[in-house]
Amino acid sequence: MLELQNISYVTEDGKTILKDINAKIDDHFVVITGPNGSGKSTLAKVIAGINKPSSGRILLNGEDITDLSITERANKGISYAFQQPVRFKGLTVKDLMSLAAGKEASLNELCNLLSEVGLCAKDYINRDLDGSLSGGELKRIEIAMAFARNSALTLFDEPEAGIDLWSFQKLIRVFEKMVAGNDGNILIISHQERIIDIADKVLYLKDGQVAKYDTKENVLPEIMGGAASACSVLTDKMKED
Amino acid sequence: MKTIEQNILKEVAGLDALPVGAYNIRTNGKSAARNTTANIDIVTKEDKPGIDIIIKPGTINESVHIPVVVSQAGLKDMVYNDFFIGEGSDVTIVAGCGIHSCGDADSAHDGIHTFYVGKNAKIRYVEKHYGEGDADATGKRLMNPTTVVHLDEGAQMMMETSQIAGIDDTNRVTEADLAAGAKLEIRDSIMTTGDQTADAYFTADLNGEDCSCNIISRTVAKGNSKQHYTSTLNGNARCAGHTECDSIIMDNAYVHAAPQLSAATTEASLIHEAAIGKIAGEQLIKLMTLGLTEEEAEEQIISGFLK
Ligand SMILES: Nc1ncnc2c1ncn2[C@@H]1O[C@H](COP(=O)(O)OP(=O)(O)O)[C@@H](O)[C@H]1O
Ligand SMILES: [Mg+2]
Numbered sequence: 181m182l183e184l185q186n187i188s189y190v191t192e193d194g195k196t197i198l199k200d201i202n203a204k205i206d207d208h209f210v211v212i213t214g215p216n217g218s219g220k221s222t223l224a225k226v227i228a229g230i231n232k233p234s235s236g237r238i239l240l241n242g243e244d245i246t247d248l249s250i251t252e253r254a255n256k257g258i259s260y261a262f263q264q265p266v267r268f269k270g271l272t273v274k275d276l277m278s279l280a281a282g283k284e285a286s287l288n289e290l291c292n293l294l295s296e297v298g299l300c301a302k303d304y305i306n307r308d309l310d311g312s313l314s315g316g317e318l319k320r321i322e323i324a325m326a327f328a329r330n331s332a333l334t335l336f337d338e339p340e341a342g343i344d345l346w347s348f349q350k351l352i353r354v355f356e357k358m359v360a361g362n363d364g365n366i367l368i369i370s371h372q373e374r375i376i377d378i379a380d381k382v383l384y385l386k387d388g389q390v391a392k393y394d395t396k397e398n399v400l401p402e403i404m405g406g407a408a409s410a411c412s413v414l415t416d417k418m419k420e421d
Numbered sequence: 422m423k424t425i426e427q428n429i430l431k432e433v434a435g436l437d438a439l440p441v442g443a444y445n446i447r448t449n450g451k452s453a454a455r456n457t458t459a460n461i462d463i464v465t466k467e468d469k470p471g472i473d474i475i476i477k478p479g480t481i482n483e484s485v486h487i488p489v490v491v492s493q494a495g496l497k498d499m500v501y502n503d504f505f506i507g508e509g510s511d512v513t514i515v516a517g518c519g520i521h522s523c524g525d526a527d528s529a530h531d532g533i534h535t536f537y538v539g540k541n542a543k544i545r546y547v548e549k550h551y552g553e554g555d556a557d558a559t560g561k562r563l564m565n566p567t568t569v570v571h572l573d574e575g576a577q578m579m580m581e582t583s584q585i586a587g588i589d590d591t592n593r594v595t596e597a598d599l600a601a602g603a604k605l606e607i608r609d610s611i612m613t614t615g616d617q618t619a620d621a622y623f624t625a626d627l628n629g630e631d632c633s634c635n636i637i638s639r640t641v642a643k644g645n646s647k648q649h650y651t652s653t654l655n656g657n658a659r660c661a662g663h664t665e666c667d668s669i670i671m672d673n674a675y676v677h678a679a680p681q682l683s684a685a686t687t688e689a690s691l692i693h694e695a696a697i698g699k700i701a702g703e704q705l706i707k708l709m710t711l712g713l714t715e716e717e718a719e720e721q722i723i724s725g726f727l728k
Contacts, residue, residue, distance in 0.1 A: 230706055250709040259710070266707040269667070270639075270725030279721065280711045329711065 181206040182227065182333055182365065187236035189222055189388075197222045198388045201236070205333075205367060207380035209359045211396075212369045213403070214385035220369045221263050223385065224335045227367075228260040229253040240333070257332030261339065263369070265322035267310045273321055274305040280325040293324045296354045298347040315342045323351070336368045340375070352378075376400075425521050426490045432551040433517025434488040440515075444486040445472055447500070449493045461485055461512075471501035471532075474514075478507030478539065486515045489532070494524030494560045499531045506576075508539035515547045520562040520588070522554035529563040536568070538603075541575040548580070552587025561589040568595045572603035574629065583610045584619065585727065593621045599660075601629030609638040610727040613646035613674070623652040627660035627689065636664040641723050642674035653681040656689025665694040669726060 182205040189198035197219045212220050225231040227238065229250040237246045245253055268276070277293065278285045285293075291301040297320035307313065309321065319342045326334050340348055352374050358366055359378055368375055376382055382399040384392040392402040426448055430436045439454065443461035446454040450470070457463050460480040464473045474485055491498055506512065518530045538544060552562035564584075572578060584591060597605050605625060613619045625634045634654060642648050654662035666678045680693035700722050708718035 228710055230710070250706060251712060251714050254710050254712040262707065266701070266703045268704055268722065268725060270728050271721065272725075275721075275725065276711075279708065279713065282712065325711070 181239075181241055182367075183239040184223075184227075185237045185239070187223070187226060187233045187238065189219070189226060189231060190234040196388060198226065198233070201388075201390055203383055203390060203393050205365060207365075209355075209366050209379050210368070210381045210383060211376050211379040212367065212383045212385055213371060213376065214391070218385045219388040220385055221337055222388075224260060224263075224337050224367075224369060227335060228258055230260075254329075257364075259326045259329040259331040259334040261322050261326035261334070261336045263337035263341065265309075265318040267318070269308065269310050271309055272306050273309055276309055276321070276325060277305075277328050280328040282329075285328065289328075293328050294321075296327055296350075297321070297324045298350050299324070316344060316347070319343055320347065327354075331364060333365045333367065336366070336370075338369050338371070340370060340372045348372075348374075425492050429490045429492070429519030429521055429551065429553070430488055432553075433490075433519040433549045434486055434515050436486065436488065440484070440486040442484040442486070443474075444488075445474075446486075446488055446490070447498075448490045449496055450491075450498045458483060460510075466501060466503075469501050470499060471503070474502065474504045476504070476506050476510050476512055478509055480507060480510040480512055482511060484513040484515065488516070489518040489530055490521075491519070491528050491530050492521040492523070494522055494528055494558070495526030497527075497529045497531075500533075502532065502534045504534065504536045504538075506536065506538045506542045506544055508573075509541050510539070511543040513545045513547070517547075517549040517551070518564060518566070519551040519553070520564070522552070522558040522560045522562050525559045527561045527563055529565070531565040531567075533567045533569070536570045536578070538570065538572045538576040538578055540573045542573075543577045545579045546581070548582045550582075550584035550588055550591065552589070554587070562587060563590045564588050565592045566594075568593075570595070570597040570605065572597065572599045572605060572632075574600045575602040576600070577604040578606070580605070580607045581609075582607070583727070585610070585612050586614075588619070589617050591617075591619045593619075595621075595623045597624070597634070598626040598628055599632035599634060601631060601658075603629060603632040605632075605634045607634075607636040607638075609636070610640065611638075611648065612641040612643070612723070612727060613648055614643045615646060616644070617646040618648070619646070620649045621651070623664070624655070625653070625662065626655045626657060627662055628657045630659050632658070633661040634663070638664075638666040639727055640666070640668040640676065641671070641727060642668060642676050643671045645673050647675045649677045649679075651679045651681065652693070653683070654691050654693070656682070656684040656686065656691050658686060659688035660690070662689070662691040663693075666696070667694075667726075668697045669700055669723065670697055671699060 184203045187201040294301045382396045392399045460477045462475040522528045652664045664680045668676045678695040682691040705718045
């Protein structure tokens with residue numbers, strides 16, 4: 181269980197990005213949604229230890245992890261699939277998947293993990309994780325790396341971004357399987373209705389604040405209410421239904 | 422052979438035992454072991470130190486190992502090795518030099534390797550430089566390799582050169598000329614640490630129609646080390662050339678990268694690229710989110726980059 185207590189984040193030049201965030205993430209599958217620039221990725225980085233909060237505490241299973249490094253948090257079971265995957269010159273897909281898994285990954289394991297994101301392992305494992313891969317390929321490998329870690333808490337930052345529709349359908353099934361499998365907590369930042377649909381709870385972040393944190397039935401009207409100011413795929417889709 | 426020398430042979434030539442095929446092992450200025458084959462002859466030069474390596478035309482899938490080991494302090498070794506690669510052959514040549522210093526005098530190995538690559542011959546040339554020393558040794562380890570390559574029509578050479586550890590001072594000079602249809606690929610990697618300096622000068626004259634040259638250099642400079650890198654492509658005919666130098670700079674190091682191009686015809690197509698920068702913070706962060714410490718992350722990034 182992850183608990184955020186009074187988390188604020190102010191940039192060096194004094195801009196407040198997160199303001200007094202309080203939330204207990206104890207459900208199995210929680211989606212964070214909200215307009216672009218509302219602070220979702222910043223919050224994910226605060227949880228992973230990449231950004232130090234300006235104030236507030238973060239507790240993981242009751243333990244205060246606010247002052248722990250990125251590495252220490254990773255070793256306590258936090259994984260983070262970035263919104264923008266990082267490129268590496270000279271490190272292959274296999275190298276990174278092995279680092280993620282914490283051991284040399286076998287071809288069989290790589291096949292299983294990469295097929296979850298719609299990639300065929302033998303076409304990819306020896307390729308460098310650099311500019312020679314397309315944005316969508318990099319993104320899928322980023323997600324597969326998070327699967328490989330098999331952590332207690334996994335954060336996915338807009339996993340749908342840059343992924344084609346076909347692969348997205350498949351990805352949803354993987355998340356559904358994770359929901360059914362009940363292995364660890366999953367925190368997904370997403371604008372996708374299909375993902376919100378399977379959420380136990382939805383945290384709606386707006387202007388760096390928790391506008392609503394509840395079941396989707398209770399949160400969606402709130403998002404709809406603010407639709408006039410927000411321009412999002414989600415609200416458009418909601419109207420179609 | 423002493424364990425120091427065995428270790429060096431393993432580092433520079435990947436050898437645990439005597440290699441298969443032709444070889445010449447030089448230790449402390451003398452030839453220590455040699456083997457020739459029906460197609461590959463190795464002959465000691467009469468007029469100066471060094472050997473001629475003569476590969477018969479049409480020799481396919483054979484290899485030559487010519488490692489050099491210097492383990493005496495104060496030894497200044499200088500060799501001239503000439504390689505005559507017969508037409509249409511396809512061979513691998515593994516050269517390498519390791520210095521183990523143990524005293525306060527400088528140890529050095531300077532070599533001039535000249536390749537005459539015959540028509541349509543194909544060679545892969547691997548050269549590794551490595552230095553190590555006793556903890557109390559103050560003598561410097563110096564290496565100045567010069568490589569001259571003449572590629573005849575349709576000849577191809579793939580050169581992989583590296584210097585990953587332990588050489589205090591190096592000045593690598595590589596010069597090549599290419600006839601019609603010839604192809605040269607060079608992959609060079611260097612890592613310098615402490616107060617080391619490494620200079621590298623590459624020049625390729627693309628003289629023949631449709632010849633091509635690609636030089637890719639990856640370097641890492643740590644500590645107070647200094648690197649100078651110059652690579653020049655001269656396009657004198659319809660040709661394609663590309664040179665790229667990519668460096669990671671750390672601590673208080675200094676890196677100078679100067680790729681240069683010249684064209685004497687509108688048909689020459691030449692490109693250069695150079696980049697110098699520190700390890701990207703986001704790369705470190707990504708690996709740390711996978712559970713690596715910052716130091717472990719740095720090691721992974723550097724070893725991948727130089728691979
Ligand atoms: N290091 C930073 N310095 C200044 N502003 C930042 C920094 N990081 C993010 N921001 C700003 O903070 C806001 C929230 O960004 P982000 O968390 O990426 O939003 P989201 O993921 O919800 O789209 C944006 O306005 C962004 O421009
Ligand atoms: Mg974001």
